Amino acid sequence: xxxxxxxxxxxxxxxxxxxxxxxxxxxxxxxxxxxxxxxxxxxxxxxxxxxxxxxxxxxxxxxxxxxxxxxxxxxxxxxxxxxxxxxxxxxxxxxxxxxxxxxxxxxxxxxxxxxxxxxxxxxxxxxxxxxxxxxxxxxxxx
Amino acid sequence: xxxxxxxxxxxxxxxxxxxxxxxxxxxxxxxxxxxxxxxxxxxxxxxxxxxxxxxxxxxxxxxxxxxxxxxxxxxxxxxxxxxxxxxxxxxxxxxxxxxxxxxxxxxxxxxxxxxxxxxxxxxxxxxxxxxxxxxxxxxxxxxxxxxxxxxxx
Numbered sequence: 001x002x003x004x005x006x007x008x009x010x011x012x013x014x015x016x017x018x019x020x021x022x023x024x025x026x027x028x029x030x031x032x033x034x035x036x037x038x039x040x041x042x043x044x045x046x047x048x049x050x051x052x053x054x055x056x057x058x059x060x061x062x063x064x065x066x067x068x069x070x071x072x073x074x075x076x077x078x079x080x081x082x083x084x085x086x087x088x089x090x091x092x093x094x095x096x097x098x099x100x101x102x103x104x105x106x107x108x109x110x111x112x113x114x115x116x117x118x119x120x121x122x123x124x125x126x127x128x129x130x131x132x133x134x135x136x137x138x139x140x141x142x
Numbered sequence: 143x144x145x146x147x148x149x150x151x152x153x154x155x156x157x158x159x160x161x162x163x164x165x166x167x168x169x170x171x172x173x174x175x176x177x178x179x180x181x182x183x184x185x186x187x188x189x190x191x192x193x194x195x196x197x198x199x200x201x202x203x204x205x206x207x208x209x210x211x212x213x214x215x216x217x218x219x220x221x222x223x224x225x226x227x228x229x230x231x232x233x234x235x236x237x238x239x240x241x242x243x244x245x246x247x248x249x250x251x252x253x254x255x256x257x258x259x260x261x262x263x264x265x266x267x268x269x270x271x272x273x274x275x276x277x278x279x280x281x282x283x284x285x286x287x288x289x290x291x292x293x294x295x
Binding site: 004005006007008009010011012013014015016017018019020021022023024025026027028029030032033036037040041043049050051052053054055056057058059060061062063065066073074075076077078079081083084085086087088089090091092093094095096097098099101102103105106107108109110111112114115116117119120121123124125126127128129130131132133135136137142 | 145146147148149150151152153154155156157158159160161162163164165166167168169170172175176177178179182183184185186187188189190191192193194195196197198199200202203206208209210211212213214215216219220221222223226227228229230231232233234235236237238239240241242243244245246247248249250251252253254255256257258259261262263264265266267268269270271272273274276277280
């Protein structure tokens, strides 16, 4: 729809504001993969409560907004579960190896002109574009 | 307690922003990555919109000694684009393109994402479990390669 970019901008401002709150009040970088990963591999266990509170807000609050939608909200994720499993493993391994994902490297990194954040963003955009070409257009499996 | 409250608020606002912006819809994410198909520019507005307040926030952060709730501000980011950053970002990007989900939206949409959403999140956590071992292997492979080339020289 032609209004999608406006909602993109509004949602983006909310995402950036959330990151600003987490930075200025808690002194943390709002990187989803780092916050979750630190719980999974216990590397961030000393701050587990803060991490868990963040993940709880992320998992439980958005659904409260759903009743405001007049259209059905769906993730439209592919029904090919093998692709979903492979993708999930790649996202988990890759973000931990790179120390960040779209929120940490993308939003928080680029906004402080971090070379690593900008570099990571270029590489994951490149690989994402190639994956869509390969799996959607060439192989037709997603 | 306040730390946890503001972490919850930040997480909640982040999640609502992801929903509102359309980033929990895998079709919009894949549409942005699909430069040879029916390209969807929404993600650029999301990223731009998110970077705006964060640029102001980092500016504040550098002038403030401490966060509101105490402790330290995050340290300066590393300056090097190293091998793990490149390999990791390429692997992450491939998975992101395949499913159209990254870690934030995967958690934000977990209550309505159905079986696919749950499977993705579990696989992602599995990937995070094996990541440290892979990192060690990559690091030791690089070290032994470095030692060999030193030997040769």
